[in-house]
Amino acid sequence: MVNVIKQKGSARQILDRSSQRVTAQRTLLLEMLRQSGGHVDADELYRRARKKNSRISLSTVYRNLQLFKKLGLVEEHHFDEEHHHYEAKSGTEHQHLLCVNCGKVVEFACPVSWKLREDIGKQYDFDITGVEVRMTGLCSSCHTKEK
């Protein structure tokens, strides 16, 4: 098991520092994650990675997503579907707004969540490590079409 707390630096530095090997697959996966920018599931990432390295396996994708998550390089989201979505961590904190009709995902800043986190943590004596706000509804073009 890996014993790591959140760290700063390039992905490569983080791998080095936590004595994880810098393999071609890991480099490729991190690159794909960053390129896709948005939100991908394991299978989508696998399909994209296969275009560059046709021998990469799906279990490697899953294994490394777990690792990246532990190292704080990606965030895992549980949207309404059955499978998980992953997102390369950018510096900026944000929350998600989802269109239930077309599946569009919009990111929005939510500074209020910090106050909320503090208040609720104090109130229930929880040591809170993460806050996720998810709103669902119809995006502009979908609720226009509906009329």
Added chain:
Amino acid sequence: MVNVIKQKGSARQILDRSSQRVTAQRTLLLEMLRQSGGHVDADELYRRARKKNSRISLSTVYRNLQLFKKLGLVEEHHFDEEHHHYEAKSGTEHQHLLCVNCGKVVEFACPVSWKLREDIGKQYDFDITGVEVRMTGLCSSCHTKEK
């Protein structure tokens, strides 16, 4: 708190109104959901229901959870585990606080989410139908033990 009698009536009415048959299994499942109050997954609900009706099948549980969800009788949550959690809808709106160590789920009121909903909806021209706030961390007894 939950008003059992009132809900029993309305659940039945809702089934009737949407021309769904009121079967023994559906009645039992709704009763179990209401009794358990909190958050159960399909398998937990199945195990509880089997104590009263040993012939009920897991597929019936899944099929009816889908139906109840569609009818608005239960809410489906995607916590960090692989499986979904279901919760009988009570009148009171609340959000969730989860302990990543022991799995405890705490409900908390979050009136701020209404303002947030309005603000974000206006800003991105979304017709927002739901807001979910989920906080994760260590509960009081788990972060005490860790030291």
Added chain:
DNA sequence: GTTAATGCAAATGTTTTGCAGTATA
């Protein structure tokens, strides 16, 4: 040279589905 990481295939765990029998309206 050691040992962690990979690819493959098989296993796991959850949820869904086809179908014949059963019970509700």
Added chain:
DNA sequence: TATACTGCAAAACATTTGCATTAAC
């Protein structure tokens, strides 16, 4: 009586794991 609902078993999914091989250190 007609047909929606159920139970069962099998299928379909996403995800994980065991193991021999490969590659990073």
